[in-house]
Amino acid sequence: MTINMNPEIQLDTNYYKVIGIRNLSEHTFVLSLPKSRFKFEAGQHVSLSISGDYQSREYSIYSAEEDENLEVLVKEVDGGYFSPKLKHLKIGDMVEVHGPFGKFGLDQKNKESNKHVFIASGTGIAPFHSIIKSTPNLDYHLIHGVRTIEEGYEREEYDADRLTLCTSRDKRGDFHGRLTEYLKKTNFDKNTCFYLCGNSDMIFDSMEILSDKGFGRENITVEVYF
Template sequence: MQAALHQVLAVRPLSPLAYLLRLERGALEFQPGQYVRLALPGLPAQREYSVYSAPGEPFLELLIREMTGGLLSPRLRRCRPGEALEVEGPFGEFLLREDDPGGTFLFVATGTGIAPFHCFARSYPGLDYLLLHGVARSAELYGAADFDAGRILPCLSREQVGREQGAAFEGRVTDFLRAHPPAAERLFYLCGGCDMIYEIFAILRRRGVPAERIFAEVYF
């Protein structure tokens, strides 16, 4: 698959380290949950990012966390409108099984692993889901306002939960699932670091959830 050039439309900071990169959509077609491979012309570094925007939107958005000492993410943050980036894809099979008779979904994300779930929520109005978003602090709750009220539960591992934060859980997503075991008939989608995914997979299997009802996308 050959990379195509897409012009930068905007870079919007979300936190001291995370930002949204908006590109021209061009002729790119993708399914919710897929990712693209991104590069700067002339640089050897390539990185893969799940698509944050929905297929029905006229632009392409990617949620990126700047990695200290990284070869690409710090440079992408400094992009200016009109600058061209190489986009290859789409790739991936982290797709929603919306016709499953179970009918309800539990999404679990850590950090920027929320990106494909943001795409799901914007692509499928009326979707019956609950999203657990695990972050260290509330400042890292990217795009929480874009989800339906009552559909997202922040899990804050390094910040006390106060009244001003509304509905939130103090602890990791794994702590929440141990304290509040989910119904085994749900479909489970996990996106984030491999340690979190392995741990939640084990929790769900002990609860009797069949392996074929658990889908995962690992962020490195």
């Protein structure tokens, strides 16, 4: 075993010290790690494990490609095994990172010619945060479905006229109701690329709605969280 004397990375290049924990709500937070030589494409995910623990979980990368730190967005699952352990990490604790993995990301061949509509539920917004922050001047519309406005994580980071926050349990968002109801009521340009990330029910329902509007599977890229 070799020891790297870099204060940010120890033991092995897969091990990183926690350098920040940013709470976005009571149960949701951003875990920050030193990026070092870690390279990824916006939209990809990593596998995280805690030093000394046998389990791991996959999380979409939240940070932009050129950000100084590597960040993931985590929601603590009530009764879960792994996310509460991440929630209780402290600055200086070690986590193991494997990846990046996946091919979910921006449709590069249509990057300039098409409009890009990102549809997310809950923490499914993470890869879109990375994509948007990594791609200046992108013609995008972000549709985020949450229960309350407090779950519109760091919504101030997006162009106000490009974000539609759909809140199902309060009226303080841009649209009161589920994001699927918003999709039903909204017309989209034919040259639109759709990207869906979140729970499976939302994704299947959204794909059916988009199909009814004339958009085929070739127009849609999907990342299912659970």
